[in-house]
Amino acid sequence: MAEDTARQLQARPIPVPKAVPPASAQTTLLIIALVVATLYLGADILVPIALAVLLSFVLSPAVSRLERLRIGRVPSVLLVVILVFAALAGFGTVVGSQIGDLASNLPSYQRNIHTKLESLRSTATTAGGGGAMKQATDAFHDLRQEFEKVTGQQTPPQDPAAAASPTAPATRTAEREPIPVRVEQPSSSPFEIARNVLGPALAPFATAGMVLVFTIFMLLQREDLRDRLIRLAGSGDLSRTTEAMNDAGERVSRYLLMQCVVNVTYGFPIGVGLWLIGVPNPLLWGLLATVLRFIPFLGPVISAAFPIMLSFAVDTGWTLPLLCIGLFVAVELFSNNVVEPWLYGSATGLSSLAIIVAAVFWTTLWGPVGLLLATPLTVCLVVLGRHVPQLHFLEVMLGDRQVLPDEAKLYQRLLARDPIEAAEIAEERMAESSLPEVGERLLLPALSLAEQDRQRGSLTADGRTAVAEGMAALLDELTETMATADKAAANTPAQAPAQAPGSAVPADPAAQPPLVLCIGARNDLDEAAADLLAHLLQTHGVRADVIPCETVAARAIASLGTSGVAAIALSYLNPSALPHARRLVRRLRLHFGPRVPILLCLWSAHPEADAPERAIAETAADRVATNLTGALTHLEELGVLEPGETEAETDVEAERKTA
Incomplete structure (x- = not known):
């Protein structure tokens, strides 16, 4: 019988929860x-x-x-x-x-x-001739009398002559003494007294x-409670539920442990310092400083207020209060700027604003206990938002993770016509990478986001113009910043023999560097991408002209000069625009002839996919590049750039950062 029951239990399928539609x-x-x-x-x-x-x-x-x-x-x-x-x-x-x-x-x-x-x-x-408080009181009294004269609200006369005047009855009526009223409470029973006194205690x-x-x-019963929580959260997704519970437990435990360490390193110096300067009961204030620091924001203020007030009462002079204030300020600065950043790190995963909002929210709900529990409870909410898709807004609002990538922030700043913050984002990346890397990982992705919005119809013509103009100004500023840094690095004794890429003078002064036409194929966003490639080519000593799409139209291409052109680079942010690219390549072949190579740049195409081979087969372009490094490599292979210039640029970039 037992074997049959066990066999039936084993054969019983585990219930899988049905998919719940999003609320x-x-x-x-x-x-x-x-x-x-x-x-x-x-x-x-x-x-x-x-x-x-x-x-x-x-x-x-x-x-x-x-x-x-x-x-x-x-x-x-x-x-x-x-x-x-x-x-x-x-x-x-x-x-x-x-x-x-x-x-x-x-x-x-x-x-x-x-x-x-x-x-x-x-x-x-002594200093104010009667005291500042007394002077302020007298001035207020005089102003009050002047105000009563202007409004006619004078106090009733009190002398006998005024009492004999015709208005005396009204005055006596107004000055009638009030009738005293006494309210007697009924005697409380012993039970009520015990409830009112002992209840709050x-x-x-x-x-x-x-x-x-x-x-x-x-x-x-912690294992049983864990299993029940997993069952409530969803036994059909044990991996995500277990990960969420482990994440919450680790974060809360790590936060509490680090908070204990921070509080001890704060309360111990406070107690020792108060004992050294002579404040009574230093053990009490050190313990209170350790415990009250569990309360965010208000705890340190409360723990500092009592000993500071006591120092005012203990010392007849001002030395002890000033020493006490200085002690709390010094320990607080050391704890906030040295101990907490060193120990906490990403212990909570909360932003500073989230901690303040959580403190106000939980204090409003649960009073002082809510203030104590604010941070641990909010940590649990952020963990839920990280692992539960329906609650993802909690992590976005309260977490400390970066909610927007740099390319999205850059695109948003360009769209908002804010070149200052856009330059700050790009320069921060420039401090860690070279211009080609910043172009590939930041500038081109920002332009790709703009192209995606254009294809969806959510980006207007004014928005495209703002992004294109902002990108052009940003490229000019980045190139100028890089040239200034290269010049400063070249002026140092260790870098004096070296020169930055593109700064070398040709051996023959009469010789002209090769010319590359960077054509924005369809719109001003493609033109901005072509401008980025042109800036990179100019750093290699290559002449690069940016050509808008209107210049290569069927009726305008005849006016485009052909002398000295070494290569043509077509820029497309839309990798699926191959029919347009095929017509444009055929038009350029007819105008420039077969001797001028054409490089097709599909900036948003995946380099490991079959897009390059398929694009060459469909458009008859000579080469296809999907990133800036590939474009420079293809131009080297076509003889436009000197071989090895990309590696030389990388070496000089590393030397510039070291300098």
């Missing part, structure tokens, strides 16, 4: 609103659960390590939880004793504050008890 925007917004309302209304239950999950992330590695020592699941969990809550109780005891010691010294601190205020008052009186202990219970059961 509409209205449905998504409704679901988000329901989730936010649930989080707000169920805060009393969800906050302890969230705290327990956070503690389970922290304590799970310790429990696993004890289990590997053969201690057992239940003893390991109980031991870890007891140690953690004992540490929390010890921390509370230390803080309570320090607060009691601080309260016993408050009378002496009060006298110091009074003395300091008196010194400030006397200083202001016992609420934190009740929350702590719930967190303790949830944490113990989550640690005891």
Whole structure:
């Protein structure tokens, strides 16, 4: 019987969830609103659960390590939880004793504050002739009297003569004394008194008890909870679900660990520094600085406010407060600029704005506890957005990944007629690569994006003009920047014998360098790509003229000169425009003759596909290039460029960057 049951279970197919159609925007917004309302209304239950999950992330590695020592699941969990809550109780005891010691010294601190205020008052009186505050009060009183005179709202007279005037009855009526009213509350029962007094005091202990219970059961049944979450998320895609859970667990654990290290490296110097400069109870302030730093943004401010105010009360002078402020500023700057960048790295995957928004959002929902949980909970949301396609907007809005590639940002800046930011993007890439590499990986892809929008009909003629003109200005600026850098590198002693590509003077001064016609085949975007090739050829000492598509039209090509032309380069951003290329190649053959080679540049074609061979067969072009490096190589093979100039340019580029 048992064997039959086992055989039936094995033969039972695993249910595969059906594909769910994507939800509409209205449905998504409704679901988000329901989730936010649930989080707000169920805060009393969800906050302890969230705290327990956070503690389970922290304590799970310790429990696993004890289990590997053969201690057992239940003893390991109980031991870890007891140690953690004992540490929390010890921390509370230390803080309570320090607060009691601080309260016993408050009378002496009060006298110091009074003395300091008196010194400030006397200083202001001596410097301002009666005190700035008194002068401001008198000026305000005079202005008030003038205002009452203008508006006629004077105070009623108080002298006997005014009382005898005809208006005296009205004045006495207006000055009638109010009737005192006393409201007596009914006596509260002992049960109501206990509820009003003990209720708020016992609420934190009740929350702590719930967190303790949830944490113990989550640690005891963490594998079962993991399996249930996988089943809810979708057992049909175990790979993605497991990856998402591992990613969330690693990020939250790494964030909490790094946060603990950062807090200790912040609180320990604060406590030692306050002890050295003489601020009372340095142990209390060091512990508070360590704990409060878990609260983003507000934690360091709160931890610094109390000892700074205490330094004002302790010292009758101003030396101790200034030293205390300087200590907190120095430690905060060191922690923010040295410790956190070194330890964090990409520990959270959140942008700075996302951390601020998350802090405001979760604090609004759950109060101070939400501020403490803001970063871990937002990390989980970003992980969900990274692995769940329907929630991808969460990663885009909150994550720190670059949401747009550089070529898309460059195209957008050119389209917006913002040459400054476009030049910044290109120059940043120029600092790491040469001009041909920047052209292949940044400039040509940006033009290809514009061509794709043109084919879809979403790019207007004004937009094409803006992109083409912006690209021309950008190329001029990049070429000028590269020439300036080459000149500076050539003037150094180590680089004095070398010269930049294209700067060498021909052996025969009367000889003219070869001429290459770079033709934009169909529109101004193709012309911009041809301009990019022309700039590269000019850096190699080759004359390159950019020819617009209107010049090679059937009725205008007769006016195009043919003398001195060494090669023709046709630029196409649309690799499927082979019929147009075939007609244009035939027209150029008839005009220039068969002696002038024609290089067909299909910039958006894949170099490993059969596009070059098919394009040669269909268009009868001499060579086909799909990138800038290939175009330069083909021109070398055609005898337009000197052999090895591309390698020489690479060497000089490396020397320029080194210099």
